[in-house]
Amino acid sequence: MKLTVWTYEGPPHVGAMRVATGMTGLHYVLHAPQGDTYADLLFTMIERRNHRPPVTYTTFQARDLGSDTANLFKTSLQDAYARFQPEALIVGASCTAELIQDDPGGMAETMDIPVPVIPLELPSYQRKENFGADETFFQIVRTLAKPVARTARISCNLIGPTALGFRHRDDITEITALLSDMGVSVNVVAPMTARPSDIARMGAAHFNVLMYPETAETAARWMARELDQPYTTIVPIGVGATRDFVAEVAGITGVTPYLDDSRLRLPWYSKSVDSTYLTGKRVFLFGDGTHVAAAARIARDEMGFEVVGMGCYNREMARPIRALAKDYGVAATITDDYLEVERVIEALQPEMILGTQMERHIGKRLGIPCAVISAPVHVQDFPARYSPQMGIEGANVIFDTWVHPLVMGLEEHLLHMFRDDFEFHDAAGPSHHGGHAPRPGAAAGPAPQAAPSPRDISEPEKTGADIIWLADAERELKKIPFFVRGKARRNTETFASERGVARISVETLYEAKAHYAR
Amino acid sequence: MTELPRLPTSGGCRDEPILKQRGQREVFCGLTGIIWLHRKMQDAFFLVVGSRTCAHLLQSAAGVMIFAEPRFGTAILEETDLAGLADAQSELDKVVDQLLARRTDIKQLFLVGSCPSEVIKLDLSRAAERMTERYAPSVRVLNFSGSGIETTFTQGEDACLASMVPVLPKTDERQLMLVGALPDVVEEQAISLLADMGIGPIRVLPAPRSDTGLGIGDKTMFALTQPFLGDTHAALERRGARHLPAPFPFGEEGTTAWLRTIADEFGVDDATFERVTAAPRARARKAITQASDALRGKSIFFFPDSQLEIPLARFLTRECGMEAIEVGAPFIHKGIVGPDLDMLAQGPTLSEGQDVDLQLDRCRDARPDLTVCGLGLANPLEAEGLATKWAIELVFTPVHFYEQAGDLAGLFSRPVRRAELLDLEVTA
Ligand code: SF4
Ligand code: SF4
Numbered sequence: 001m002k003l004t005v006w007t008y009e010g011p012p013h014v015g016a017m018r019v020a021t022g023m024t025g026l027h028y029v030l031h032a033p034q035g036d037t038y039a040d041l042l043f044t045m046i047e048r049r050n051h052r053p054p055v056t057y058t059t060f061q062a063r064d065l066g067s068d069t070a071n072l073f074k075t076s077l078q079d080a081y082a083r084f085q086p087e088a089l090i091v092g093a094s095c096t097a098e099l100i101q102d103d104p105g106g107m108a109e110t111m112d113i114p115v116p117v118i119p120l121e122l123p124s125y126q127r128k129e130n131f132g133a134d135e136t137f138f139q140i141v142r143t144l145a146k147p148v149a150r151t152a153r154i155s156c157n158l159i160g161p162t163a164l165g166f167r168h169r170d171d172i173t174e175i176t177a178l179l180s181d182m183g184v185s186v187n188v189v190a191p192m193t194a195r196p197s198d199i200a201r202m203g204a205a206h207f208n209v210l211m212y213p214e215t216a217e218t219a220a221r222w223m224a225r226e227l228d229q230p231y232t233t234i235v236p237i238g239v240g241a242t243r244d245f246v247a248e249v250a251g252i253t254g255v256t257p258y259l260d261d262s263r264l265r266l267p268w269y270s271k272s273v274d275s276t277y278l279t280g281k282r283v284f285l286f287g288d289g290t291h292v293a294a295a296a297r298i299a300r301d302e303m304g305f306e307v308v309g310m311g312c313y314n315r316e317m318a319r320p321i322r323a324l325a326k327d328y329g330v331a332a333t334i335t336d337d338y339l340e341v342e343r344v345i346e347a348l349q350p351e352m353i354l355g356t357q358m359e360r361h362i363g364k365r366l367g368i369p370c371a372v373i374s375a376p377v378h379v380q381d382f383p384a385r386y387s388p389q390m391g392i393e394g395a396n397v398i399f400d401t402w403v404h405p406l407v408m409g410l411e412e413h414l415l416h417m418f419r420d421d422f423e424f425h426d427a428a429g430p431s432h433h434g435g436h437a438p439r440p441g442a443a444a445g446p447a448p449q450a451a452p453s454p455r456d457i458s459e460p461e462k463t464g465a466d467i468i469w470l471a472d473a474e475r476e477l478k479k480i481p482f483f484v485r486g487k488a489r490r491n492t493e494t495f496a497s498e499r500g501v502a503r504i505s506v507e508t509l510y511e512a513k514a515h516y517a518r
Numbered sequence: 519m520t521e522l523p524r525l526p527t528s529g530g531c532r533d534e535p536i537l538k539q540r541g542q543r544e545v546f547c548g549l550t551g552i553i554w555l556h557r558k559m560q561d562a563f564f565l566v567v568g569s570r571t572c573a574h575l576l577q578s579a580a581g582v583m584i585f586a587e588p589r590f591g592t593a594i595l596e597e598t599d600l601a602g603l604a605d606a607q608s609e610l611d612k613v614v615d616q617l618l619a620r621r622t623d624i625k626q627l628f629l630v631g632s633c634p635s636e637v638i639k640l641d642l643s644r645a646a647e648r649m650t651e652r653y654a655p656s657v658r659v660l661n662f663s664g665s666g667i668e669t670t671f672t673q674g675e676d677a678c679l680a681s682m683v684p685v686l687p688k689t690d691e692r693q694l695m696l697v698g699a700l701p702d703v704v705e706e707q708a709i710s711l712l713a714d715m716g717i718g719p720i721r722v723l724p725a726p727r728s729d730t731g732l733g734i735g736d737k738t739m740f741a742l743t744q745p746f747l748g749d750t751h752a753a754l755e756r757r758g759a760r761h762l763p764a765p766f767p768f769g770e771e772g773t774t775a776w777l778r779t780i781a782d783e784f785g786v787d788d789a790t791f792e793r794v795t796a797a798p799r800a801r802a803r804k805a806i807t808q809a810s811d812a813l814r815g816k817s818i819f820f821f822p823d824s825q826l827e828i829p830l831a832r833f834l835t836r837e838c839g840m841e842a843i844e845v846g847a848p849f850i851h852k853g854i855v856g857p858d859l860d861m862l863a864q865g866p867t868l869s870e871g872q873d874v875d876l877q878l879d880r881c882r883d884a885r886p887d888l889t890v891c892g893l894g895l896a897n898p899l900e901a902e903g904l905a906t907k908w909a910i911e912l913v914f915t916p917v918h919f920y921e922q923a924g925d926l927a928g929l930f931s932r933p934v935r936r937a938e939l940l941d942l943e944v945t946a
Contacts, residue, residue, distance in 0.1 A: 001567075001593045001594065001595060001599050001606065001609035001610060001612070001613050002593070002594045002596060002613075003591055003592070003593055003594075003616065003617065004573045004591060004593075004594050005588065005591045006573075006577055007570060007573050007574055009570075010570065010571070010574040011569065013571075014571075014574065033547065033633045033665070033666035033667045034545050034546075034666045034667075034670065035545075035546055035547020035548075035549065035575060035633070035666030036547075036571060036666065037542075037543070037544050037545065037546075037894060038546055038547075038550075038575045038578055038579055038894075039574075040544070040893075040895075041578060041579070041892070041894045044893065044894050044895070044896065044897040044898060045893050045896075045897065046578075048897060049897065049898075050898060050900075050901030051898050051901065052894065052898045057542055058542070059542050059543045059666075060667065061667050062636070062665075062668050065667065076542070079541070079875075083875060094571060095569035095570065095571045096569070096633035096634055096637055096666075099600070099634060099637045099638060100637060124569060124570065124571070125569065125595060125596055125597050125600060126597055128570065
């Protein structure tokens with residue numbers, strides 16, 4: 001039994017739903033109690049889909065247990081087939097149905113459903129959402145994809161995009177264009193956009209582009225083995241990775257490498273003088289393994305940040321992320337425990353977090369800016385505008401997204417210069433963000449209720465408890481702009497305690513500043 | 519003189535046939551109630567004993583809306599727990615020890631059952647008894663079920679409140695108990711209206727903290743503020759308390775009738791009632807008139823969700839001029855919504871439970887001007903050109919009593935106005 005407050009991944013059947021909802025002409029019959037229908041809202045609200053996920057839930061109740069849950073499943077399957085007329089069905093159990101052991105797959109087999117019915121075994125008490133998506137896609141491919149003649153032109157399948165994926169919609173567009181520039185056409189995009197009949201013709205492609213290993217690696221391996229299709233291993237997120245990806249595709253296909261970088265702006269934006277303030281910003285990375293690995297390279301090599309820590313929540317990626325962390329000389333945080341991630345961030349005190357929706361909230365609480373680089377994400381990360389993560393435009397989008405939460409270069413200097421200015425009070429965030437929190441106590445109505453910090457349920461932390469700030473020093477500290485004040489306070493306290501100084505004066509403050517200057 | 523609500527001449531809906539279909543239900547389970555209950559009971563922690571699905575439901579249904587450190591969590595069952603039951607009990611002890619050691623602010627702990635815990639027959643009442651002994655007197659441990667095989671959405675609150683009733687101390691004081699978790703602002707309004715009539719003492723279940731000395735006995739009269747509290751109603755009666763059945767306090771009419779029922783029980787004279795209610799009633803009427811402009815003559819279709827459907831249909835048809843096509847509710851408890859059914863004119867289809875696909879067919883055929891439904895259905899229906907109102911907002915937002923009557927109408931009129939407002943065509 002494990003105490004959990006927030007989770008990075010849902011149960012595995014939600015992964016299966018991401019596959020089913022991304023596809024058309026496929027229907028999922030899920031043996032599950034009524035409350036599990038909440039999962040529909042992930043797609044209809046968070047992703048703003050305009051149709052219901054193609055899922056029929058059996059919604060068995062307590063009174064059905066032991067009597068006819070099995071029949072209920074059969075009726076649901078029969079009705080779903082009759083109503084939706086899918087080209088193929090997937091069937092499976094949610095966590096509760098797994099316990100009553102009705103065996104949806106076995107039951108389906110005994111029924112005369114005239115289209116393929118693919119049974120899913122997704123162990124709910126061991127595995128999670130990404131596994132569910134990966135396994136479901138694999139089972140669909142394994143059942144439906146057959147060896148077929150290759151297309152005359154060099155073509156590939158784009159595999160991995162699912163419903164509810166982070167920017168999958170736009171990554172498909174970007175990568176399709178990039179490949180087309182090289183003269184490579186796209187045969188099938190799957191699971192998102194594909195029908196079961198499209199899966200059947202995946203074998204016509206010359207190779208697979210594995211866009212998201214989290215959701216399609218097992219299928220990629222199977223197709224490499226059974227359909228003789230090599231797959232790409234580089235995920236084209238970031239400038240360097242995109243160039244490497246182009247080279248990899250050229251290697252696989254023998255076409256000439258080509259990348260139209262006329263619209264690429266990240267390198268210049270990183271170089272331009274305003275970006276000086278980005279230099280050495282200490283960033284912490286967390287998310288799914290693929291996006292974290294890509295972000296690490298961008299952060300260090302393309303933005304000039306200092307990576308102070310990284311980690312992922314999907315254990316499947318533990319090994320590569322550990323190795324990468326070692327490369328970067330930092331510790332790897334491999335955990336799906338949100339509170340642990342928060343503890344790590346609190347200890348590292350980065351100047352920016354590149355994370356998920358969860359880290360955005362951690363950042364809010366700790367006063368650290370955060371940009372989102374990975375699922376899980378919320379409704380604001382499904383923007384109306386085109387905003388891929390992959391390829392050339394992806395790099396531009398990433399530059400903008402990461403810089404957005406930060407105070408801009410010149411603004412940082414102005415804040416220093418006018419630090420006593422009344423408008424530069426602590427609660428005023430960067431000037432390009434609307435709706436700043438009202439200054440506490442200002443006449444702008446009741447202050448938002450402070451959320452009790454999650455530290456409540458962790459061990460009390462002791463920092464600088466026996467160090468005293470003299471009044472002068474405390475006043476001086478207040479003059480330091482709010483976004484660096486936390487760091488200044490900590491640095492000064494560390495500096496003082498290392499030297500056995502118990503009372504911090506203005507002097508100590510500036511000695512510490514000089515000491516940490518870089 | 520306050521006139522009592524006139525009943526529809528055609529007859530009310532109390533004895534109308536009810537359509538019952540059995541198919542896929544598209545509703546939350548009772549765990550969802552934790553989202554508002556934990557804000558209401560400030561020293562309580564809700565520990566769901568369940569699966570990753572349960573944790574994900576809580577997070578998806580609300581997590582991001584109230585991303586403060588929540589006083590709820592899920593003890594996720596793992597393979598090892600499923601193997602042997604003795605194990606699960608001691609594992610649970612460990613989790614609770616850990617939790618209470620870290621959070622000394624917790625005075626009440628609710629162990630909340632889920633589908634998995636119920637299917638493996640994990641006895642949470644035994645666990646709660648054991649833990650109550652262990653942690654007495656500083657923490658009281660109770661249990662209830664929020665599972666999807668036993669409860670639908672708001673029934674989770676019902677199960678929670680019902681679990682508290684047996685452990686309330688006995689009191690012989692004549693008192694009024696208001697039952698249902700309401701936003702503080704609304705609760706205060708109700709109390710002040712009643713107190714101004716000279717009624718008291720007034721107690722509230724759930725109390726904001728466990729140490730308020732809330733008691734119960736033969737001389738307790740109780741009024742429900744929410745229509746989904748069937749089990750709590752039964753539990754209170756078992757403790758000797760007496761129910762004051764009334765229409766629910768939505769809108770001017772519902773609020774007046776609800777107050778009137780209580781006032782009569784406590785012997786409040788007409789002049790006093792009039793003095794206290796006249797001004798807020800006038801305000802409510804005015805606000806409703808303004809806010810319901812867009813609703814007059816429009817049709818409405820309710821998918822089952824919170825059990826608020828019948829009282830709301832009564833409000834919308836009588837005070838906002840809407841026409842109800844179908845009023846679906848997960849359960850229809852006539853002992854509780856009877857007075858609202860009496861006031862609801864015959865005409866709409868009443869349905870209980872659901873087969874969502876068939877109900878969607880009916881809804882598409884009827885093409886109502888407004889559809890009240892859950893979050894899973896709202897955008898798909900909007901995409902088909904049907905304006906929708908998410909039902910969940912009705913349990914999160916202050917909508918009861920006079921001062922919120924206009925807001926309540928506004929919740930329904932906004933999507934209708936919005937549908938009329940948006941114009942993306944060429945103007946030339
Ligand atoms: S329906 Fe059951 S399994 Fe699903 S979230 Fe609710 S309690 Fe958990
Ligand atoms: S928090 Fe806001 S944006 Fe997120 S699901 Fe709820 S209503 Fe939508």
